Amino acid sequence: MLDGFRRRWRAATLRHRLTTFYTGLLVVLLLLTALTVQTMMRHDLERALEGDLADTQTQFTELVPSLHLSLGEAGSDGLAEARSKFPSSVIQVDPLVPRSQTTDLRAEWAAAQDDKGRQALLDFLHKQSEALRLRPVGIDPAAPLELSDHELARLLESPSGQILINRSVKPQFSDPEPMRILVALTPLKFQKGAGGGSEEMLAVTFIGRSLNSLNRTVTRLQLIMGGLLLVGSFLAGIGAYVLAGWALRPLNTVRHAVEGIDSQNLQARVPVPHSDDEVEALAVAFNRMLERLEDSFETQRRFSSDASHELRTPVTAIGGHATYLLRRTELDPQQRESVQIIQRESARMTDLIGSLLQLARSDGGVLTLKSQLLFSQMLLHEVARELRPLAESEGAVLVPAGQDIPFEADPDRLRQVLNNLISNALKAGATRIELGSTQPEPGRVRLSVSDNGPGIAADQLEKLFDRFYRLEDSRSRDRGGAGLGLSIARTIVDAHGGRIWLESEPGQGTQAYVDLPVGNLPALDDDDIP
Ligand SMILES: Nc1ncnc2c1ncn2[C@@H]1O[C@H](COP(=O)(O)OP(=O)(O)OP(=O)(O)O)[C@@H](O)[C@H]1O
Numbered sequence: 001m002l003d004g005f006r007r008r009w010r011a012a013t014l015r016h017r018l019t020t021f022y023t024g025l026l027v028v029l030l031l032l033t034a035l036t037v038q039t040m041m042r043h044d045l046e047r048a049l050e051g052d053l054a055d056t057q058t059q060f061t062e063l064v065p066s067l068h069l070s071l072g073e074a075g076s077d078g079l080a081e082a083r084s085k086f087p088s089s090v091i092q093v094d095p096l097v098p099r100s101q102t103t104d105l106r107a108e109w110a111a112a113q114d115d116k117g118r119q120a121l122l123d124f125l126h127k128q129s130e131a132l133r134l135r136p137v138g139i140d141p142a143a144p145l146e147l148s149d150h151e152l153a154r155l156l157e158s159p160s161g162q163i164l165i166n167r168s169v170k171p172q173f174s175d176p177e178p179m180r181i182l183v184a185l186t187p188l189k190f191q192k193g194a195g196g197g198s199e200e201m202l203a204v205t206f207i208g209r210s211l212n213s214l215n216r217t218v219t220r221l222q223l224i225m226g227g228l229l230l231v232g233s234f235l236a237g238i239g240a241y242v243l244a245g246w247a248l249r250p251l252n253t254v255r256h257a258v259e260g261i262d263s264q265n266l267q268a269r270v271p272v273p274h275s276d277d278e279v280e281a282l283a284v285a286f287n288r289m290l291e292r293l294e295d296s297f298e299t300q301r302r303f304s305s306d307a308s309h310e311l312r313t314p315v316t317a318i319g320g321h322a323t324y325l326l327r328r329t330e331l332d333p334q335q336r337e338s339v340q341i342i343q344r345e346s347a348r349m350t351d352l353i354g355s356l357l358q359l360a361r362s363d364g365g366v367l368t369l370k371s372q373l374l375f376s377q378m379l380l381h382e383v384a385r386e387l388r389p390l391a392e393s394e395g396a397v398l399v400p401a402g403q404d405i406p407f408e409a410d411p412d413r414l415r416q417v418l419n420n421l422i423s424n425a426l427k428a429g430a431t432r433i434e435l436g437s438t439q440p441e442p443g444r445v446r447l448s449v450s451d452n453g454p455g456i457a458a459d460q461l462e463k464l465f466d467r468f469y470r471l472e473d474s475r476s477r478d479r480g481g482a483g484l485g486l487s488i489a490r491t492i493v494d495a496h497g498g499r500i501w502l503e504s505e506p507g508q509g510t511q512a513y514v515d516l517p518v519g520n521l522p523a524l525d526d527d528d529i530p
């Protein structure tokens with residue numbers, strides 16, 4: 001579970017993490033505060049209640065002589081008068097032993113030697129209190145308060161002669177309530193039967209108060225705290241989310257700007273927020289990096305452009321002289337073969353240099369298009385006518401088909417794209433190549449070159465558009481392309497605002513697609529359409 005949380009935490013955005021962290025922190029702090037307040041409040045209320053109990057106990061003991069409590073009549077109602085004096089308390093009195101008969105009970109308890117002696121004393125006291133108990137006030141006489149052995153022992157041992165206990169007490173005619181009860185061992189004066197006279201007895205008095213109202217107060221406090229916690233964390237969560245978003249907005253702006261920069265627009269710069277903070281520093285650092293990148297990119301581009309340019313002249317000269325030697329001089333067969341190789345390779349080199357130069361130019365953003373109105377069928381037929389001799393010499397057929405769609409594009413560049421696609425198919429060994437044009441949606445034209453060649457594995461389809469990338473099969477190596485055709489085609493199609501891609505499955509042939517916007521077409525008359 002911890003792992004899952006860690007993974008989710010790492011996957012979350014900075015904004016979500018900040019929000020979660022601060023809201024969580026606030027919830028913990030609020031919870032701690034609520035718990036402390038509640039504990040303190042309960043503690044104070046309980047101390048106050050215990051103070052009240054102690055007061056009542058004192059007042060009650062002082063009142064006893066005037067109550068004329070009489071012994072020997074168990075269940076006598078002598079305490080009833082106390083009820084009006086202490087309306088909110090429950091009172092029970094269990095006389096134990098006459099004061100005169102015994103030394104102090106507590107001393108006797110302390111003197112008891114062993115567990116047996118102590119148990120005997122406890123049992124005796126239990127019996128006594130049961131026998132002599134007066135009718136309690138506020139307590140169902142059928143369910144009087146009784147001390148357990150342990151509590152009785154605590155009472156006997158307590159230095160003050162008092163202990164506090166919690167009990168659920170059943171008043172007469174209603175349900176039990178939780179109560180806090182002060183139990184005290186006190187000498188009290190009792191009336192002695194009908195004969196008059198009085199006797200001092202050691203008795204256990206129970207003075208109790210209901211905890212209901214205290215519990216209600218604490219519960220109400222808990223509810224209020226809980227509500228505040230919910231509302232507080234909700235508001236804090238929203239606040240933190242908004243604040244985090246606000247604080248991170250400049251970062252997002254920088255990110256969007258950076259995302260929009262590629263090799264085509266390295267001269268673009270990230271907007272620098274004048275916030276005098278980390279984000280500003282980041283944007284400035286990015287811009288410096290872009291400057292350096294632009295410089296080195298430009299140096300590289302100029303290098304390949306200059307190198308291609310410088311190579312062109314000597315290579316053309318080599319080709320020219322080879323041609324001259326072949327045409328104008330007597331060569332023996334071996335010499336002729338060598339010179340033919342020189343001528344072929346220099347032609348290939350000229351192509352390669354042309355391609356490199358074109359790529360260097362398009363990297364520099366100087367691929368200018370000479371757009372004009374074209375008709376897709378006418379273009380495909382022209383290309384097919386041009387390449388048919390080559391295709392036939394390779395034993396392949398070229399079939400133009402599809403709709404005729406007018407659109408605006410640079411015819412030479414587009415022919416270059418189609419030528420490369422067709423020559424790729426021929427190089428791959430296709431025997432049937434179909435050229436098509438369709439309208440995939442209004443405002444666009446789609447040209448396609450489909451072959452029945454060996455096909456391409458799916459993971460290679462995009463890589464083929466990288467410069468110098470070629471499939472490592474023997475056929476394409478033998479056929480000697482440089483691996484630049486498709487990347488040049490992509491720069492041309494991109495410059496038209498279009499898209500070029502390959503679809504293929506090994507063994508099923510390959511389809512190359514070029515999607516272009518039709519551009520701003522002039523209104524056409526029937527006469528314009530060939
Ligand atoms: N229709 C196709 N069927 C099979 N493989 C293809 C097809 N089209 C392209 N390829 C593979 O993609 C590679 C790259 O093609 P690309 O046109 O970029 O370069 P090239 O044809 O090798 O050389 P260049 O076009 O520069 O003379 C080719 O070498 C070939 O391996």
Ligand SMILES: [Mg+2]
Nearest residue numbers: 420424481485
């Ligand atoms: Mg090619």
